[in-house]
Amino acid sequence: MRGVFLLFVLGTLYGCNKPYDSDCSTNPGLFDAVNFNIGVAVSLTELENNTGYATIVKQQFNQITPENAFKPERLQPQEGTFSFEEAKQLLAWAANEGKEVHGHCLVWHNQLPAWMQNFEGDRQAWIALMKNHISTVVAELGSVKSWDVVNEAFEDDGSFRESIWYRHIGPEYIEMAFEFAHEANSDALLFYNDYNLASKPKKLDAVLAHLRQLVNKGVAVHGIGLQLHINIKSPGKGALEKAVEGCIGSGLRIHFSEIDISVNPSGGALGHLENKLNKQAQTVEQLTQIYLSIPPAQQFAMSFWGVSDANSWIPAYYGREDYPLLFDQNYRAKPAYCALRSALGQ
Numbered sequence: 001m002r003g004v005f006l007l008f009v010l011g012t013l014y015g016c017n018k019p020y021d022s023d024c025s026t027n028p029g030l031f032d033a034v035n036f037n038i039g040v041a042v043s044l045t046e047l048e049n050n051t052g053y054a055t056i057v058k059q060q061f062n063q064i065t066p067e068n069a070f071k072p073e074r075l076q077p078q079e080g081t082f083s084f085e086e087a088k089q090l091l092a093w094a095a096n097e098g099k100e101v102h103g104h105c106l107v108w109h110n111q112l113p114a115w116m117q118n119f120e121g122d123r124q125a126w127i128a129l130m131k132n133h134i135s136t137v138v139a140e141l142g143s144v145k146s147w148d149v150v151n152e153a154f155e156d157d158g159s160f161r162e163s164i165w166y167r168h169i170g171p172e173y174i175e176m177a178f179e180f181a182h183e184a185n186s187d188a189l190l191f192y193n194d195y196n197l198a199s200k201p202k203k204l205d206a207v208l209a210h211l212r213q214l215v216n217k218g219v220a221v222h223g224i225g226l227q228l229h230i231n232i233k234s235p236g237k238g239a240l241e242k243a244v245e246g247c248i249g250s251g252l253r254i255h256f257s258e259i260d261i262s263v264n265p266s267g268g269a270l271g272h273l274e275n276k277l278n279k280q281a282q283t284v285e286q287l288t289q290i291y292l293s294i295p296p297a298q299q300f301a302m303s304f305w306g307v308s309d310a311n312s313w314i315p316a317y318y319g320r321e322d323y324p325l326l327f328d329q330n331y332r333a334k335p336a337y338c339a340l341r342s343a344l345g346q
Ligand code: G3I
Pocket: 067, 068, 110, 111, 151, 227, 258, 313
């Protein structure tokens, strides 16, 4: 009894009032108990060469998102020359394992091939370039069920990002991109995907207003992806609930996309890692509860941005120690995994 009390006091002191397990069952997989997808970002190299990694993807998730393989620099490295080998191998892997594929991403300002960045032409030529890329990719990768059509088109203050697409075509590029994708595959679900939508309300308002306008015009926009590159302190439960409320009001499908929860956002010394992993577990539990509160018709997927802490983009990108995912570097379940399982009702 005294031990339980001590744990309670310690937990409360560290901002988290229960300790989370890390030796829960891993069977059946995460996707088993719910009617929406539980997805993960993957790399073909890891799926083919890393047994621990591939086993987790097969067992736990029912949807994959290629982390980099569907980006323009990979799919159209030279003007008019497409390279679909890796993408098709991923589709074959997914078909073989019975996994759905979420395509990421058709129009973005990053990971563009050099020729595209340096392209010179008038507005019509830029529209033709964008159309050719979208139409070719969406048609060729026809088994992809859903796409991030436009990624990160807004700034945090709600203004349009001045990407090459915006500068050469104007804000209409967003609508056009959805139309071209829909023409190429009218069965695919089409998403707008962006980050900081819970922490920057002005950004979310601008995105929702724009999407609403497109939907009202009859443009095939089916969903919004809230990238959840978050951390154990921010944006917090209230901000996330508020953002989700706004998204529910839009009637769009809601994708909790690119989930990772940094335990070391400021990049300093990590200190009490166990407490931070516990806080991470609490954060994933909260966001799952919020996702479960969305009307079922608007639930699409909760997708994690990588399999294990060994595969996350964060340490290399920010140059810091961090452990943002559900499995540790040795592919063992973390408290966040167990918290997710239990929040999903397993
Ligand atoms: O493939 C090359 C390799 O040939 C080369 O030797 C190596 C040396 O740097 O780079 C490799 O490319 C890296 C690529 O990931 C594949 O691993 C790039 O440097 C690296 O910049 C790239 O990072 C990706 C990042 O997007 C680029 O912006 C991350 O893996 C990927 O997780 C990240 O994902 C984005 C989403 O698409 C959109 N939302 C934000 C999210 C995180 O930044």
